[in-house]
Amino acid sequence: MSIEVNNIKFSYGRIQALDGVDLSLPGGAVGLLGPNGAGKSTLIRILLGFLVPDEGDGDIFGFDIRTRQTDIRRLIGYMPEDDCLIPGMDAVSFTSYLGELSGMPRQEAMKRAHEVLYYVGLEESRYRLLQTYSSGMKQRLKLAQALVHDPQLLFLDEPTSGLDPQGRKEILELILDISSKKNIQILISSHILSDIELTCSYVVILDKGRIASRGEIDALRRMDYSLYELRIKGGKETFLQDLNGFGYQIEEMEDGLIRIYVPSDRTPRDILETAVGRDVQIRHFVRSRSSLEDLFAKVVGAD
Amino acid sequence: MSIKEKGYTHWDGELESRRFPWSPIMRSGIRLTFKKKFFKLFFFLNLIPAVVYLAGIYISERLEDFEFMIREASMPFKVNPAYFNSFLSGDYLLFMIVMILVFAGAGLIADDLKHNSLQLYFSRPLKKRDYFMGKTSIVFFFLLIVTLVPGLVLFLMKLIFAGNFKFIQDYPWLPLSIIGYSVLLTAFFACYALFLSALSRNSRYVAVMTFGMYLFSDILYAIFNGIFRKPAFALMSIKANLQQIGAAFFGVKLPYDVPWMYSFVLLVLFCGVAVIFLSRRVRGVEVVR
Numbered sequence: 001m002s003i004e005v006n007n008i009k010f011s012y013g014r015i016q017a018l019d020g021v022d023l024s025l026p027g028g029a030v031g032l033l034g035p036n037g038a039g040k041s042t043l044i045r046i047l048l049g050f051l052v053p054d055e056g057d058g059d060i061f062g063f064d065i066r067t068r069q070t071d072i073r074r075l076i077g078y079m080p081e082d083d084c085l086i087p088g089m090d091a092v093s094f095t096s097y098l099g100e101l102s103g104m105p106r107q108e109a110m111k112r113a114h115e116v117l118y119y120v121g122l123e124e125s126r127y128r129l130l131q132t133y134s135s136g137m138k139q140r141l142k143l144a145q146a147l148v149h150d151p152q153l154l155f156l157d158e159p160t161s162g163l164d165p166q167g168r169k170e171i172l173e174l175i176l177d178i179s180s181k182k183n184i185q186i187l188i189s190s191h192i193l194s195d196i197e198l199t200c201s202y203v204v205i206l207d208k209g210r211i212a213s214r215g216e217i218d219a220l221r222r223m224d225y226s227l228y229e230l231r232i233k234g235g236k237e238t239f240l241q242d243l244n245g246f247g248y249q250i251e252e253m254e255d256g257l258i259r260i261y262v263p264s265d266r267t268p269r270d271i272l273e274t275a276v277g278r279d280v281q282i283r284h285f286v287r288s289r290s291s292l293e294d295l296f297a298k299v300v301g302a303d
Numbered sequence: 304m305s306i307k308e309k310g311y312t313h314w315d316g317e318l319e320s321r322r323f324p325w326s327p328i329m330r331s332g333i334r335l336t337f338k339k340k341f342f343k344l345f346f347f348l349n350l351i352p353a354v355v356y357l358a359g360i361y362i363s364e365r366l367e368d369f370e371f372m373i374r375e376a377s378m379p380f381k382v383n384p385a386y387f388n389s390f391l392s393g394d395y396l397l398f399m400i401v402m403i404l405v406f407a408g409a410g411l412i413a414d415d416l417k418h419n420s421l422q423l424y425f426s427r428p429l430k431k432r433d434y435f436m437g438k439t440s441i442v443f444f445f446l447l448i449v450t451l452v453p454g455l456v457l458f459l460m461k462l463i464f465a466g467n468f469k470f471i472q473d474y475p476w477l478p479l480s481i482i483g484y485s486v487l488l489t490a491f492f493a494c495y496a497l498f499l500s501a502l503s504r505n506s507r508y509v510a511v512m513t514f515g516m517y518l519f520s521d522i523l524y525a526i527f528n529g530i531f532r533k534p535a536f537a538l539m540s541i542k543a544n545l546q547q548i549g550a551a552f553f554g555v556k557l558p559y560d561v562p563w564m565y566s567f568v569l570l571v572l573f574c575g576v577a578v579i580f581l582s583r584r585v586r587g588v589e590v591v592r
Contacts, residue, residue: 048425048426049425050422050425050426050586070428070429070430071428073426073427073428073429074318074428076426077426078422078423078426080419080422080423080426082419082422083418083419084418084419084420084422084423085418085420086331086335086414086415086418086420086423087410087414087418088335088338088339089331089335093331097327097331098423098427100327101324101327101328101424101427101428101429102318102427102428103318103319103320103321103324103428104314104316104318104319105316105319106327108314108316112314115312116311119310119311145423147311149314149318150313150314177311178311181311182311182313
């Protein structure tokens with residue numbers, strides 16, 4: 001396991017940002033999901049050593065996150081969410097500078113800066129001043145600086161924010177390429193569920209500072225509930241009230257579609273029996289393949 | 304060609320554990336400062352006092368060549384520790400040092416705060432002290448070039464022009480005074496620049512503060528001294544405090560009738576406060592509790 005943390009607690013004054021987080025992450029690409037304020041960024045900042053946890057311990061590649069931060073930072077690359085640059089520099093000097101700060105020899109850092117800038121698609125504008133870069137270019141640049149020293153683990157904080165659809169697609173392609181073919185582990189924090197679904201095989205869902213769910217995305221889809229979609233005619237309110245009473249979670253879509261999460265101790269047959277009991281016609285009834293969004297809504301209770 | 308096709312290759316080198324991990328910060332900071340408009344001009348203007356004082360040393364040693372200028376009058380100056388003190392703590396040099404700080408010091412931390420780049424530094428194998436060392440070394444580089452280097456060169460030139468070692472026999476401690484005072488001056492101004500630079504995210508405000516605080520402290524001294532006629536008000540002035548310590552270092556009469564130790568303690572206290580403030584202000588991430 002590359003990352004392991006036990007009972008991590010952290011508070012900002014009275015606000016408990018992380019409340020006993022235990023994690024043991026596998027290799028590959030891992031998605032960190034959660035609504036705003038769930039504690040995703042706080043967790044990443046603790047792993048980077050920016051914040052010291054109030055309680056708990058952990059290690060990355062066997063190095064203690066409290067005492068061996070310098071060793072950890074040699075092995076990781078970090079792409080922050082905010083725009084960050086050093087004014088007066090162009091992309092090549094910026095990237096090679098950060099490579100040098102990571103411990104690369106000067107000449108090697110310069111050579112490598114050209115390579116990674118080429119890789120992220122900034123080869124044409126690598127000598128332009130960073131202040132003149134668009135949001136999409138800054139996003140690519142942040143990825144380049146995170147990759148320059150060839151880390152073993154990448155922390156990507158909202159990697160596609162501020163990108164147009166084409167730029168987003170290209171960055172996601174890069175992330176997929178890095179995680180699947182280049183043997184670099186990735187931890188992606190994002191609120192864009194489809195990005196996580198596309199790039200990650202394992203997901204950790206945080207809610208209110210606690211881990212709400214975690215596991216392989218495919219396994220999570222199968223766990224605990226199954227999702228059915230149906231359309232009905234007549235007696236909708238009483239029918240849905242009854243299902244709610246039985247512990248089903250229900251979502252009503254705008255187009256009249258009803259999505260029902262069936263708990264593991266119930267069967268879809270119960271839905272049909274309830275409909276018969278309430279004299280409701282079922283016009284459409286299919287089992288749906290649950291998406292990460294469904295899982296997220298189910299776990300976090302968000303719309 | 305799509306990005307994916309370009310391929311990512313692993314780097315087969317090994318990361319070094321540098322003895323001075325802050326050296327890239329220093330190198331890059333110096334390079335970026337020299338790129339600033341008018342900086343080179345200001346920087347070289349700082350060397351004017353050194354040239355003037357060098358001419359003074361030459362004249363003092365080749366008096367016979369300049370008899371037509373001096374005529375009957377006695378030599379207008381003497382090259383002694385007071386001469387070096389007046390070079391290193393002269394009004395012009397101190398003022399120009401502040402001007403260097405306006406260019407080279409204002410953005411040191413303010414720009415990193417404004418552009419969120421602290422997290423880039425601290426996601427690298429750098430400690431907070433490496434970051435500060437890197438930033439401080441930029442100020443040290445520029446200020447030592449206009450204080451320590453010309454100070455020692457003047458001393459050497461005095462020996463060369465004299466053609467003997469009498470000067471060093473008379474004042475064997477003088478090189479140490481030059482080194483000590485230059486380093487102290489530079490250390491104080493480094494704390495001053497970094498402290499002010501961390502106060503704001505806007506380097507222009509910091510530039511105004513750097514210049515304004517130096518000038519304002521002197522004006523304040525002049526006003527209070529004018530009203531109350533007490534030399535102790537010299538302690539309010541940055542310039543006066545530095546000149547007091549300079550006089551103590553070179554063993555010459557103090558310019559203000561206040562113990563130089565008071566000035567020294569004041570400046571050390573200021574540096575202490577600056578260091579505490581900086582260590583709290585500069586973090587990989589801002590935490591509001």
